Amino acid sequence: xxxxxxxxxxxxxxxxxxxxxxxxxxxxxxxxxxxxxxxxxxxxxxxxxxxxxxxxxxxxxxxxxxxxxxxxxxxxxxxxxxxxxxxxxxxxxxxxxxxxxxxxxxxxxxxxxxxxxxxxxxxxxxxxxxxxxxxxxxxxxxxxxxxxxxxxxxxxxxxxxxxxxxxxxxxxxxxxxxxxxxxxxxxxxxxxxxxxxxxxxxxxxxxxxxxxxxxxxxxxxxxxxxxxxxxxxxxxxxxxxxxxxxxxxxxxxxxxxxxxxxxxxxxxxxxxx
Numbered sequence: 001x002x003x004x005x006x007x008x009x010x011x012x013x014x015x016x017x018x019x020x021x022x023x024x025x026x027x028x029x030x031x032x033x034x035x036x037x038x039x040x041x042x043x044x045x046x047x048x049x050x051x052x053x054x055x056x057x058x059x060x061x062x063x064x065x066x067x068x069x070x071x072x073x074x075x076x077x078x079x080x081x082x083x084x085x086x087x088x089x090x091x092x093x094x095x096x097x098x099x100x101x102x103x104x105x106x107x108x109x110x111x112x113x114x115x116x117x118x119x120x121x122x123x124x125x126x127x128x129x130x131x132x133x134x135x136x137x138x139x140x141x142x143x144x145x146x147x148x149x150x151x152x153x154x155x156x157x158x159x160x161x162x163x164x165x166x167x168x169x170x171x172x173x174x175x176x177x178x179x180x181x182x183x184x185x186x187x188x189x190x191x192x193x194x195x196x197x198x199x200x201x202x203x204x205x206x207x208x209x210x211x212x213x214x215x216x217x218x219x220x221x222x223x224x225x226x227x228x229x230x231x232x233x234x235x236x237x238x239x240x241x242x243x244x245x246x247x248x249x250x251x252x253x254x255x256x257x258x259x260x261x262x263x264x265x266x267x268x269x270x271x272x273x
Contacts, residue, residue: 054272085111122167162189176248
């Protein structure tokens, strides 16, 4: 069985996933009064660029135990077809115990235009159990087309893309730059699995999130949803928390996955700030 990755998100940071049942060191508390928040700057757009050198480290948890790790790193700025682009890398791997039954070694690269913040190229190298993939998507944003190429089986195809579309990893980083206020909804044109999606992220409330290896954060609780050709697609209930400060750190994501149950991805470290 191949496990589906759910990005945000983002986030994540790169479509990474896993739990809160029995997890210690993670607490959330809703903040009921706006007076409990820092100054209004927490809901403003505080940056217009992605931070070069940033590295985010995550623990992937299921049933109270760590089953894998993930990292997302802004490698720097490179040139793609004459355009400057942020090169962002996301890596995910299972731990030694999970390797015995379902080894995971995933690698994702996005190249995000530094001015227009749309995708120029997306690459993924996937090893999940017996499944293997080595794929590239080249985005021609001017002509609204993208070309998919599999380095594994040499297949190639072209598709239409929406204006300023982003791949899954790029969407997570672009979202972090956006203004956020409780009650807002952010729409992100996203390409995934050779389809155009409308990724909709709702800002639900402000919580206090305590991470034992880091600190206590005030955070926006978010809910990502996706529609394809007007149809709402749900692959499990997802909740995420992103810090309500200038860093906009992706702190945690929880999702209920069919068969597996609840899975949680938790931020355990960050560098570059």
